[in-house]
Amino acid sequence: MSNLSEYLPFIIPLVIIEIALAVAALIHVLKHPNYRFGNKVMWIIVVLIFEFIGPIVYFTIGRGDE
Template sequence: MSLENLREYLPILIPIIVLQLGLTIAAIIHILRHDNYKFGTRPMWILIAFIQTIGPLVYFFFGRGEE
């Protein structure tokens, strides 16, 4: 992949990267501030949160406990 190809895809990649980082940071902050999870432990959810974009979504849909 050349630098020209990368520049061509940057307008698509930047929003995706920002979305992924935002979701991951939000998930990590929520995991560290709360102790209740539907199942699993804090270290497990931290590891899952770092799995691309799907990790934070899995946490917010399936792991986040009632507050």
């Protein structure tokens, strides 16, 4: 248990960043109808299943033009 408390200052910001990215990606997926690849359901699954990498992949290659 002492090892976990040593890493908490590093883990907590990563969790907050991951949650913020996932929420931002989900809001964007739900509000915008066009994507470069795939469809809305596929991107929701990617964002939720691949938690840290999914939102980054969506914002880099999946998001369509505004």
